[in-house]
Amino acid sequence: MNKNYYVKVENLAKRFPGESKGKDLTVFENCNFGIEKGEFVCIIGHSGCGKSTILNILAGLDQATDGYIFMNDKEVSGPSLERGVVFQNYSLLPWLTTLKNVTFGVRARFPQWSKERVIEHSMKFLELVGLKDSAHRKPSELSGGMRQRVSIARAFATQPNLLLLDEPFGALDALTRGMIQEELIKIWEETKQTVFMITHDVDEAILLADRVLLMTNGPYARVAESVTVSIPRPRERSSVIHHPGFYQIRNHLVDFLVSRSKELSGAIQSDSNIQSFTPSIAPKEVDPIAEGMDVQSQEVGTQEQVISA
Amino acid sequence: MNYIAAHRHILISLLFLLCTLGIWEWGSQPPEATKAMSEYELLMGGVDQEARVPPPSAIIERAFDELSDPFYDAGPNDKGIGIQLAYSLYRVLMGFFLAALIAIPIGFVIGMFPIMHKALNPYIQILKPISPLAWMPLALFIIKDSEASAIFVIFICSIWPMLINTAFGVADVRKDWINVARTHELSNLRTAFTVILPAAAPTILTGMRISIGIAWLVIVAAEMLVGGTGIGYYVWNEWNNLDLTSVIFSILMIGLVGMLLDLMLSSVSRWVQYKE
Numbered sequence: 001m002n003k004n005y006y007v008k009v010e011n012l013a014k015r016f017p018g019e020s021k022g023k024d025l026t027v028f029e030n031c032n033f034g035i036e037k038g039e040f041v042c043i044i045g046h047s048g049c050g051k052s053t054i055l056n057i058l059a060g061l062d063q064a065t066d067g068y069i070f071m072n073d074k075e076v077s078g079p080s081l082e083r084g085v086v087f088q089n090y091s092l093l094p095w096l097t098t099l100k101n102v103t104f105g106v107r108a109r110f111p112q113w114s115k116e117r118v119i120e121h122s123m124k125f126l127e128l129v130g131l132k133d134s135a136h137r138k139p140s141e142l143s144g145g146m147r148q149r150v151s152i153a154r155a156f157a158t159q160p161n162l163l164l165l166d167e168p169f170g171a172l173d174a175l176t177r178g179m180i181q182e183e184l185i186k187i188w189e190e191t192k193q194t195v196f197m198i199t200h201d202v203d204e205a206i207l208l209a210d211r212v213l214l215m216t217n218g219p220y221a222r223v224a225e226s227v228t229v230s231i232p233r234p235r236e237r238s239s240v241i242h243h244p245g246f247y248q249i250r251n252h253l254v255d256f257l258v259s260r261s262k263e264l265s266g267a268i269q270s271d272s273n274i275q276s277f278t279p280s281i282a283p284k285e286v287d288p289i290a291e292g293m294d295v296q297s298q299e300v301g302t303q304e305q306v307i308s309a
Numbered sequence: 310m311n312y313i314a315a316h317r318h319i320l321i322s323l324l325f326l327l328c329t330l331g332i333w334e335w336g337s338q339p340p341e342a343t344k345a346m347s348e349y350e351l352l353m354g355g356v357d358q359e360a361r362v363p364p365p366s367a368i369i370e371r372a373f374d375e376l377s378d379p380f381y382d383a384g385p386n387d388k389g390i391g392i393q394l395a396y397s398l399y400r401v402l403m404g405f406f407l408a409a410l411i412a413i414p415i416g417f418v419i420g421m422f423p424i425m426h427k428a429l430n431p432y433i434q435i436l437k438p439i440s441p442l443a444w445m446p447l448a449l450f451i452i453k454d455s456e457a458s459a460i461f462v463i464f465i466c467s468i469w470p471m472l473i474n475t476a477f478g479v480a481d482v483r484k485d486w487i488n489v490a491r492t493h494e495l496s497n498l499r500t501a502f503t504v505i506l507p508a509a510a511p512t513i514l515t516g517m518r519i520s521i522g523i524a525w526l527v528i529v530a531a532e533m534l535v536g537g538t539g540i541g542y543y544v545w546n547e548w549n550n551l552d553l554t555s556v557i558f559s560i561l562m563i564g565l566v567g568m569l570l571d572l573m574l575s576s577v578s579r580w581v582q583y584k585e
């Protein structure tokens with residue numbers, strides 16, 4: 001990985017001690033990828049491949065067994081306000097009002113700010129997610145979609161250098177999900193934040209992401225492909241599906257999830273025996289639109305990895 | 310009609326009360342003399358040799374009497390019910406708040422650090438089932454002051470429910486909320502005050518309610534032993550005076566004050582309650 005990414009993940013691995021001695025359970029290993037500044041990256045993979053663990057390690061809430069993460073050339077160790085997290089279950093503090101949940105984050109991020117400035121800043125972000133009128137309601141009085149909006153407002157309001165979204169719309173119905181996706185694009189375009197997001201939804205990934213990382217199935221999962229979504233922005237839910245490249249990307253992603261995620265899983269298991277000089281296995285870079293329709297027929301035969309030691 | 314429907318339970322309550330009092334009143338009337346008393350009977354003060362539980366009417370009368378001047382003080386053995394209750398309340402609140410002062414911080418530590426839980430749990434398990442009154446002789450010997458010993462007994466009995474509930478509430482705070490604190494780089498102290506305390510507050514308050522209930526139960530017994538002042542002493546003193554009317558009246562007052570104590574804490578606990 002020669003490219004100078006803003007966030008660099010190198011040879012990341014997570015293993016749990018197995019039941020019998022010496023036999024560790026490897027969730028994923030040899031994960032290598034990068035995120036550029038201002039880029040929106042989604043990661044897709046089946047349950048159990050360790051996406052959430054990767055996100056938690058990025059957030060500093062979990063520790064990797066092997067490998068490193070660098071952000072802005074500094075190693076990531078432990079949680080930091082530089083990296084904001086939106087959790088799947090919203091994680092709002094139920095005893096605080098909507099506004100206080102946002103000011104909670106803002107005050108921690110900018111302790112030197114005056115009270116008025118904190119409130120003004122927080123209200124601005126609540127307004128961005130359309131919840132200005134619910135500022136003084138408690139989370140229990142809000143619907144799931146509204147709660148997730150508050151959570152997004154809190155994360156964006158702290159203006160982190162990297163925003164981590166753990167399946168933020170997983171628990172929402174399709175209509176609400178669509179609306180918040182568009183709000184998310186709007187805020188992202190306004191703030192130009194770097195975003196790393198987990199999703200299960202292929203359409204969501206295409207709508208939001210600049211690049212989609214694909215993980216193989218666990219155990220011994222890894223990031224196998226990095227798919228560029230070169231559909232021009234601004235994108236909208238209604239128009240993005242009419243872009244000529246939409247189905248090329250969609251088919252590529254679905255095909256990966258349905259068949260290749262299984263075929264590729266555990267493919268480089270043997271490398272873990274020689275950990276002292278594990279090669280950096282970069283994900284295969286794919287741009288379905290640029291490659292055109294013929295990519296579909298080719299890739300059955302091309303499963304070899306791009307190795308750059 | 311709706312108003313009556315919504316308040317039917319009050320009617321049933323009142324009916325129940327009236328029935329109980331009625332039966333009680335009727336049952337505690339002395340039997341009427343059927344024939345003229347013999348000389349011996351006249352000398353002994355009537356046919357009825359049996360002492361009777363006083364009827365409710367006598368108790369109501371006594372209550373009216375006592376409550377019209379609850380704070381009179383006519384020497385060590387004759388004080389108004391208000392003064393006696395105030396002594397007991399003072400001891401209970403003193404012991405209770407001292408216990409809270411110790412139990413809540415220790416509970417926090419036990420809840421936050423599993424190693425402390427493992428280290429201290431054996432002691433808690435041994436000390437918790439000891440009847441608070443069993444401490445009394447030791448307290449009297451060490452403290453050498455009956456007043457302070459009574460407070461100590463309240464302290465030792467109210468500490469356990471608060472300690473255990475605080476530890477449980479703190480240990481049980483949702484991981485997500487702790488993660489929110491961690492991703493916002495809050496210090497341990499700020500996390501404790503801004504996230505863990507509000508999250509565990511309802512559980513802690515439940516512990517406090519249990520504690521004050523137990524403290525109020527124990528103070529009566531403790532004051533019977535220690536003597537001097539307080540509602541427990543009052544009950545025992547009236548028993549020695551064979552004044553059962555006052556005994557029953559003070560039993561009712563103990564119940565009433567205990568209920569008020571619980572109501573007070575339950576209103577505080579409503580205030581810290583949150584809905585997820």
